[in-house]
Amino acid sequence: MHKAGFVNIFGKPNAGKSTLLNAIIGEKLAIISPKVQTTRHRITGVLTEPGYQIVFSDTPGIIDPKYKLHEKMMGAVKSALEDADVALLIMDAKDNLEENLELFSSLKLKVPTILVINKMDNLLQEDVDALVKKCQEWGKAKAVVPISAKQGKNVKDLMAAIVNLLPEANPFYPEDTLTDKSTRFFVAEMIREKIFQLFEEEIPYHTTVIVTQFQEKDTLTKITAEIIVTRESQKAIILGEKGKSIRELGTRARQDIEKFIERKVFLELFVKVRGKWRDNDLFLKEYGY
Numbered sequence: 317m318h319k320a321g322f323v324n325i326f327g328k329p330n331a332g333k334s335t336l337l338n339a340i341i342g343e344k345l346a347i348i349s350p351k352v353q354t355t356r357h358r359i360t361g362v363l364t365e366p367g368y369q370i371v372f373s374d375t376p377g378i379i380d381p382k383y384k385l386h387e388k389m390m391g392a393v394k395s396a397l398e399d400a401d402v403a404l405l406i407m408d409a410k411d412n413l414e415e416n417l418e419l420f421s422s423l424k425l426k427v428p429t430i431l432v433i434n435k436m437d438n439l440l441q442e443d444v445d446a447l448v449k450k451c452q453e454w455g456k457a458k459a460v461v462p463i464s465a466k467q468g469k470n471v472k473d474l475m476a477a478i479v480n481l482l483p484e485a486n487p488f489y490p491e492d493t494l495t496d497k498s499t500r501f502f503v504a505e506m507i508r509e510k511i512f513q514l515f516e517e518e519i520p521y522h523t524t525v526i527v528t529q530f531q532e533k534d535t536l537t538k539i540t541a542e543i544i545v546t547r548e549s550q551k552a553i554i555l556g557e558k559g560k561s562i563r564e565l566g567t568r569a570r571q572d573i574e575k576f577i578e579r580k581v582f583l584e585l586f587v588k589v590r591g592k593w594r595d596n597d598l599f600l601k602e603y604g605y
């Protein structure tokens with residue numbers, strides 16, 4: 317008997333969805349930051365093991381849309397709600413339980429769900445146990461599993477609970493498949509991650525990144541990317557004094573990209589101002605949303 321299915325991860329911003337996807341797949345597919353709303357796309361990661369194949373989807377954190385980019389992000393959540401065979405409902409152990417349960421109920425999922433209590437490393441074991449008990453009383457999840465996605469703690473138990481709920485099916489993808497996203501996508505995301513790490517306040521939220529050139533040369537890969545912002549003042553901040561900030565950004569991003577594609581990289585970054593790109597359908601489409 318072979319099992320296979322789509323297991324989609326849902327939760328509030330910052331719950332640790334992307335960290336969990338990476339922990340399960342064992343590759344850094346999804347970017348991570350301490351800031352909310354880091355993930356903007358649905359990102360799949362395929363896990364193929366003897367006896368089963370799981371297509372995991374990381375999704376953007378669930379929010380009330382404030383502009384069109386948010387609407388696109390919630391569109392990615394909606395598509396994942398529709399094709400899940402199993403849903404992982406993940407919350408930060410320190411976040412408000414009632415609020416999270418209300419959100420999870422509002423998703424009206426008809427498929428089996430697992431309630432995942434993440435960041436258990438921030439709690440004492442007795443508090444984790446009490447929280448698990450309360451979650452079990454909720455009654456809507458097939459299983460409640462406390463984990464630390466960051467430390468990889470209990471991820472094996474979570475996997476066992478998932479496989480238990482998987483439908484019987486043949487694999488969807490060849491066994492060496494890792495994801496459905498392109499290398500260009502991951503390169504743009506790695507640059508975006510560094511923007512989330514290096515810049516404060518509104519900058520990361522007003523920024524997107526597109527790869528405009530990706531050329532494999534003999535000894536290295538030449539990549540050109542554009543960083544799109546909404547205002548000249550943001551461009552000036554990203555560039556920094558005498559280009560200091562963008563150089564730092566470029567160095568950090570290049571190191572990650574080199575690790576990912578296992579080649580030397582020459583990375584060239586440009587900053588462009590596109591006012592209101594987040595509310596403009598044409599720009600959003602051009603930028604991959």
Ligand SMILES: Nc1nc2c(ncn2[C@@H]2O[C@H](COP(=O)(O)OP(=O)(O)OP(=O)(O)O)[C@@H](O)[C@H]2O)c(=O)[nH]1
Pocket residue numbers: 327328329330331332333334335336347348349350351352353354355356375376377378434435436437438463464465466467
């Ligand atoms: N202490 C602790 N921190 C964690 C754990 N898992 C994730 N984090 C941290 O929580 C923050 C958010 O993690 P992400 O994986 O980006 O969260 P997300 O749910 O994907 O967030 P969005 O994409 O914004 O919706 C990061 O700073 C992570 O390092 C964990 O198990 N323990």
Ligand SMILES: [Mg+2]
Pocket residue numbers: 333334335346347348354355374375376377
């Ligand atoms: Mg994320």
